[in-house]
Amino acid sequence: MDNLIVKAENLVKIYQSGKVRVKALDGVNLIAHRGEILGIIGPSGSGKTTLLNIIGGLDKPTKGTVFIDNTEITKLSEEELVKFRLRNIGFVFQFFNLIPSLSVVENVELPLALLGVSRIERRELASTTLRELGLIHRANFKPSELSGGEQQRVAIARAIITNPKIVLMDEPTGNLDSENAKNLMKFIEKVQEKYGVTFIIATHDPIVVRQCERAYILRDGRFIEELNGQAAVNKYSKL
Amino acid sequence: MVDVLWLLNTALKDLFSRKTRSILTIASIAIGIALLFSLISLVNGVESRSATMIRQLTSADIIIRNTTRVDTSTGIPSPEGTRGFIRPITLSLINESILQNIESIESIYYATSLLTTQAYVDETPIILQGVIPGEYELVAGSLNIINGRSLSCLNCPEVVVGKSLMERLNLSVGGTLTITVNNTQVYLNVVGVYESGVQFFEMMNVYVPLYFLQNITGRVGLVSEILIKLKNPGDAQSVASYIQSIYPDLRATLQTAQIQQASQLISTLTTFFLTIGLIAIIAGGFGVANTMLINVFERMREIGILRAIGASSRTILLMFLTEALVLGLFGGVTGICTGFILAYILPNYFPIQTASRILPGSRAFGGSPQITQISITPVITWDTIMLALIIGVIVSLLAGLYPAWRASRIKPIEVLRHG
Ligand SMILES: Nc1ncnc2c1ncn2[C@@H]1O[C@H](COP(=O)(O)OP(=O)(O)OP(=O)(O)O)[C@@H](O)[C@H]1O
Ligand SMILES: [Mg+2]
Numbered sequence: 001m002d003n004l005i006v007k008a009e010n011l012v013k014i015y016q017s018g019k020v021r022v023k024a025l026d027g028v029n030l031i032a033h034r035g036e037i038l039g040i041i042g043p044s045g046s047g048k049t050t051l052l053n054i055i056g057g058l059d060k061p062t063k064g065t066v067f068i069d070n071t072e073i074t075k076l077s078e079e080e081l082v083k084f085r086l087r088n089i090g091f092v093f094q095f096f097n098l099i100p101s102l103s104v105v106e107n108v109e110l111p112l113a114l115l116g117v118s119r120i121e122r123r124e125l126a127s128t129t130l131r132e133l134g135l136i137h138r139a140n141f142k143p144s145e146l147s148g149g150e151q152q153r154v155a156i157a158r159a160i161i162t163n164p165k166i167v168l169m170d171e172p173t174g175n176l177d178s179e180n181a182k183n184l185m186k187f188i189e190k191v192q193e194k195y196g197v198t199f200i201i202a203t204h205d206p207i208v209v210r211q212c213e214r215a216y217i218l219r220d221g222r223f224i225e226e227l228n229g230q231a232a233v234n235k236y237s238k239l
Numbered sequence: 240m241v242d243v244l245w246l247l248n249t250a251l252k253d254l255f256s257r258k259t260r261s262i263l264t265i266a267s268i269a270i271g272i273a274l275l276f277s278l279i280s281l282v283n284g285v286e287s288r289s290a291t292m293i294r295q296l297t298s299a300d301i302i303i304r305n306t307t308r309v310d311t312s313t314g315i316p317s318p319e320g321t322r323g324f325i326r327p328i329t330l331s332l333i334n335e336s337i338l339q340n341i342e343s344i345e346s347i348y349y350a351t352s353l354l355t356t357q358a359y360v361d362e363t364p365i366i367l368q369g370v371i372p373g374e375y376e377l378v379a380g381s382l383n384i385i386n387g388r389s390l391s392c393l394n395c396p397e398v399v400v401g402k403s404l405m406e407r408l409n410l411s412v413g414g415t416l417t418i419t420v421n422n423t424q425v426y427l428n429v430v431g432v433y434e435s436g437v438q439f440f441e442m443m444n445v446y447v448p449l450y451f452l453q454n455i456t457g458r459v460g461l462v463s464e465i466l467i468k469l470k471n472p473g474d475a476q477s478v479a480s481y482i483q484s485i486y487p488d489l490r491a492t493l494q495t496a497q498i499q500q501a502s503q504l505i506s507t508l509t510t511f512f513l514t515i516g517l518i519a520i521i522a523g524g525f526g527v528a529n530t531m532l533i534n535v536f537e538r539m540r541e542i543g544i545l546r547a548i549g550a551s552s553r554t555i556l557l558m559f560l561t562e563a564l565v566l567g568l569f570g571g572v573t574g575i576c577t578g579f580i581l582a583y584i585l586p587n588y589f590p591i592q593t594a595s596r597i598l599p600g601s602r603a604f605g606g607s608p609q610i611t612q613i614s615i616t617p618v619i620t621w622d623t624i625m626l627a628l629i630i631g632v633i634v635s636l637l638a639g640l641y642p643a644w645r646a647s648r649i650k651p652i653e654v655l656r657h658g
Contacts, residue, residue, distance in 0.1 A: 056547075097544060099541055
């Protein structure tokens with residue numbers, strides 16, 4: 001799997017609540033290469049979040065397998081998954097990523113604290129990362145004192161602090177205006193170049209899609225096609 | 240694994256970000272702890288005081304009294320215009336001649352008689368203890384004379400006064416103590432000063448020769464109590480029954496019984512106060528549980544994020560238990576400080592009249608139940624402080640258990656799905 005970092009095969013996810021059965025994913029395959037920005041796009045309800053959650057080990061598929069860098073995470077127990085996520089996967093959600101009572105630097109340190117890294121080391125690493133990402137002037141701010149765009153950048157800083165194999169983002173620009181969305185994408189590209197992080201982004205924001213090297217198009221839980229970012233925008237800009 | 244400092248830091252920051260709620264929760268624990276702490280300290284105060292008294296007063300094994308009630312005119316009414324702190328003596332006296340009969344009982348080591356009478360120094364009530372020098376010490380134990388000497392005659396105006404009263408009156412050995420008995424002034428030569436360690440006791444009890452007291456009160460041949468020391472204290476019960484069978488009007492009380500009664504009362508008091516305190520603390524515990532549950536519900540997303548980025552359910556559990564611990568510690572410390580103040584303030588609002596009830600009929604109070612206002616000084620010990628702190632923490636942790644468990648069960652996908 002040298003160049004391949006994610007390989008998901010034949011993912012099926014069925015939600016059963018009472019008599020209602022929803023097939024959120026219906027035989028989806030996905031691969032991601034080391035260091036790429038991969039988009040998962042599709043209309044609301046197409047299964048983007050579901051797919052992302054399964055790749056990230058937050059949810060289990062009804063059927064199918066997910067490999068991340070040779071680890072078959074669909075076989076892991078709940079507790080093993082927690083450990084796996086901590087070391088290997090970064091998450092950035094649409095909003096409310098940060099712990100409100102903690103400062104920016106403490107939020108960035110969080111995964112390191114959970115790993116048991118010493119106080120001094122984690123503060124140093126978090127500060128370095130914030131400095132490299134141009135966020136150090138916000139280190140002691142509370143999340144509520146930041147703009148939406150800044151909050152997302154801090155969340156990205158936190159997601160990459162453990163040097164994870166992949167960073168999963170669910171609608172990272174969903175709460176941002178287009179100006180901030182563009183800036184965030186520039187930021188993501190910078191991070192990707194600097195640290196070689198692999199990003200998998202679920203979105204229907206054309207600003208995001210445009211920057212993706214490849215994009216998977218989903219509809220009703222099914223894989224439709226794979227395009228490069230610009231082509232996807234041209235074809236599906238009305239999503 | 241996360242370190243303790245990180246847990247503490249995050250807990251403190253979170254509690255600080257909800258100041259009002261946290262303060263109210265801390266207060267709800269503190270109230271219970273304060274109550275418990277002050278009540279225990281007060282009970283300790285009563286206990287140590289009465290323990291000192293009993294130790295000082297009870298080397299006699301049996302005390303004999305006449306339980307026949309007389310109308311108060313036999314006692315000594317308070318002089319006009321004085322505030323009567325002490326109720327007049329209402330028990331009949333005993334004929335001194337009985338002493339000889341009792342002394343002949345085989346197992347008795349020594350017996351002596353005692354007359355107690357109320358008197359006044361200025362307007363302050365005191366109790367004159369009329370004793371037979373030499374005999375009294377054999378039965379009841381020696382007074383701790385710190386200055387001068389003990390009484391030396393049977394019928395002379397000598398007096399041994401407590402240290403506290405001496406200081407109050409600014410008297411010294413060789414001086415004259417003026418007292419009022421039956422509206423008559425009597426002058427006594429102060430020959431000695433004793434110390435007992437219990438201020439109230441020293442203020443109240445003044446020792447004079449028995450016959451002198453009998454003469455000035457017109458009670459020749461009469462005594463209030465006969466004190467008995469046995470060869471073998473184990474015989475106390477049988478000797479007491481025997482005496483009572485010969486003299487049905489008299490009551491023979493075992494000192495051990497008095498001690499038992501006192502300690503029983505104290506343990507009842509302790510249990511009672513402990514129960515009140517614990518109920519208050521349990522109420523505080525519900526306060527903690529409530530606050531923590533609200534916190535858990537408010538922080539669902541936060542917990543979801545933590546779980547997503549790799550916090551184990553154990554870590555979440557620890558985070559919330561740490562908050563409970565911090566609340567308990569703060570509540571405990573605040574409660575102890577408040578309780579400390581309360582322990583000193585409470586007695587002023589509830590003039591405690593327990594002393595004579597705790598020691599029913601103790602000779603310290605003139606041989607008959609008397610209601611006396613005394614203030615209780617709380618006794619604060621490290622044990623009590625630790626107990627209060629530990630109870631605060633334990634109650635808080637128990638209260639936090641369920642909310643923490645709820646928090647640890649939160650599934651990230653469920654709470655992160657919708658805005
Ligand atoms: N826990 C659940 N229980 C039942 N149905 C669910 C659950 N989660 C998702 N679904 C359903 O699965 C389908 C896919 O949902 P998903 O959230 O993955 O879509 P999405 O592409 O992320 O949509 P959006 O763009 O609105 O975020 C939807 O029909 C949704 O209603
Ligand atoms: Mg979604």
